[in-house]
Amino acid sequence: SAADLDDSPTAPSPFMVVEGMVLDIFEGRERWFFNFGPDYRTDFTVSLQNKPLRTVRQLWPDPANWVGQRVRVQGYVDVWNGLFIEWEFPQQLCFIDTVPYKL
Numbered sequence: 001s002a003a004d005l006d007d008s009p010t011a012p013s014p015f016m017v018v019e020g021m022v023l024d025i026f027e028g029r030e031r032w033f034f035n036f037g038p039d040y041r042t043d044f045t046v047s048l049q050n051k052p053l054r055t056v057r058q059l060w061p062d063p064a065n066w067v068g069q070r071v072r073v074q075g076y077v078d079v080w081n082g083l084f085i086e087w088e089f090p091q092q093l094c095f096i097d098t099v100p101y102k103l
Contacts, residue, residue: 002036002044011077018044018085019072019096025063032056032063034071037082045084046073052088070096 002020005011020036023043030049037043048056056063073093075085087093 005044005083006037007042008083011083016077017074021070022066042082046087047084048087
């Protein structure tokens with residue numbers, strides 16, 4: 001659970017499958033951050049940049065629809081303002097419930 005990883009200084013495993021609710025999304029020009037806790041400096045985060053970000057922008061131009069959605073993400077865990085996974089290909093992330101809008 002993403003909530004169990006808040007304030008964790010290290011990952012329990014180098015590769016993890018994490019499930020949680022997207023609480024906030026920061027949309028920068030070159031990178032998006034999907035935050036799973038109330039404080040981006042300590043909570044679990046998924047980061048998206050470069051070619052994967054361009055692909056997601058084309059398919060899902062309004063990520064605000066993702067806030068409040070439960071998702072599952074898998075990948076190698078690193079530490080940067082809390083634990084995070086870099087989303088590098090579409091299969092790393094899936095919605096647990098219904099996709100929040102049509103493609």
